[in-house]
Amino acid sequence: MTGAELIIEVLSWIAIVGGGLFVIIGSVGVVRFPDFWSRLHAASIVDSAGVILLVVGMCLQAGPTLITVKLLIIGVFLFITGPTATHAVANAALVSGVLPLGEMKRPKTIAKKQPAKAAPVTSPRKKKARKS
Amino acid sequence: MFVVAAIALIVAMMLVLARLYAGPTLYDRVISVNVFGTHTVLLIGVVGFLSDRPDFLDIALLYALINFVGTIAVLKFFRYRAIGDIPQSQIGKGGTK
Numbered sequence: 001m002t003g004a005e006l007i008i009e010v011l012s013w014i015a016i017v018g019g020g021l022f023v024i025i026g027s028v029g030v031v032r033f034p035d036f037w038s039r040l041h042a043a044s045i046v047d048s049a050g051v052i053l054l055v056v057g058m059c060l061q062a063g064p065t066l067i068t069v070k071l072l073i074i075g076v077f078l079f080i081t082g083p084t085a086t087h088a089v090a091n092a093a094l095v096s097g098v099l100p101l102g103e104m105k106r107p108k109t110i111a112k113k114q115p116a117k118a119a120p121v122t123s124p125r126k127k128k129a130r131k132s
Numbered sequence: 133m134f135v136v137a138a139i140a141l142i143v144a145m146m147l148v149l150a151r152l153y154a155g156p157t158l159y160d161r162v163i164s165v166n167v168f169g170t171h172t173v174l175l176i177g178v179v180g181f182l183s184d185r186p187d188f189l190d191i192a193l194l195y196a197l198i199n200f201v202g203t204i205a206v207l208k209f210f211r212y213r214a215i216g217d218i219p220q221s222q223i224g225k226g227g228t229k
Contacts (some may be wrong), residue, residue, distance in 0.1 A: 016133050020140030023171065027144035030167060031151045036160055039151070043167045046144075054174050058181060068187040070172060074177065074196060078170060081200040084164050092207045095160040 012060035019053030026050060035101035041092055047082030051075060134182045141175045162206055169199030 014093075022045060029042025055075035061070045146167060155166035173196045180188025205215060212218045 006189065013133050013138065016137045019174075020137045023144045023174070024140050024147075027147040030164065031147045036157060036163075039160060040163060041149075043163050045172055046167050051170065051174065054178070057133075057137075058177060061181065062186070067186045067189060070186075070193065071177065074173065074189065074193050077193070077196050081196070082170065085200060085203045086163075088204055088207050089159055089162050089166070092211055093157070095211070096159075098157055098159060 008060050012057045015053045015057030015060065019050050019057055020058040022046070023052060036093060036098050037090075037100050040086060044083065044086050047078065047086065051078045051082070134178050137178045138175060138182060141171050141178065145171045145175070158210060162203060165206075166199065166203045169195065169202070173199065 026042050026045035026049075029045065030039050033039045033042055048057065052075065055071050055078075059071050062068045148164050148168045148171065152161055152168065155161045155164060173192045176188050176192040176195060178187055180192070209215050
């Protein structure tokens with residue numbers, strides 16, 4: 001085994017074990033955190049750190065072949081869709097009134113503007129959500 | 133090393149399944165299914181490396197696509213109670229608890 005191979009081997013070990021660690025950390029967070037919003041935060045660890053590290057580790061193992069291209073496509077796709085799905089879940093939960101831990105009622109800004117007639121689902125709603 | 137990654141992924145999937153069973157609200161369950169799907173994509177890729185059959189990566193890519201579309205479809209259904217066209221009168225209203 002030459003020096004370069006050894007370096008690649010060590011790097012992919014580090015990446016894959018680190019990726020597995022982050023995946024477990026995110027899942028423990030999903031189970032253990034007390035309310036929905038903090039669980040959302042833990043779930044996105046898996047989508048970012050876990051996916052990136054595992055895909056990079058597998059790419060280093062595969063070498064410059066078609067497999068690496070496929071892995072990169074999977075990685076980029078998961079990296080784009082993970083935060084998008086998380087945002088969609090957070091927006092749906094906010095609209096339907098899931099409260100953070102310790103909060104007794106919905107923030108006034110949302111509660112007031114909610115019954116507005118037939119507002120488009122696009123940008124105005126998101127701006128309202130951010131104000132809270 | 134892929135054995136380590138596979139074991140870690142399976143343990144993580146078990147943990148997420150516990151939240152899927154216990155989650156008090158609908159959105160906890162949606163999040164659990166989403167994370168479970170991400171784990172499945174990674175596990176399919178790792179198993180492909182373990183058994184030396186890189187064709188599994190195509191299946192993993194397909195699973196990632198279906199996972200994303202499925203999450204969005206579930207959210208849309210529980211907000212509007214319809215998956216296809218949404219009646220115009222429904223659009224401004226909030227979802228269910």
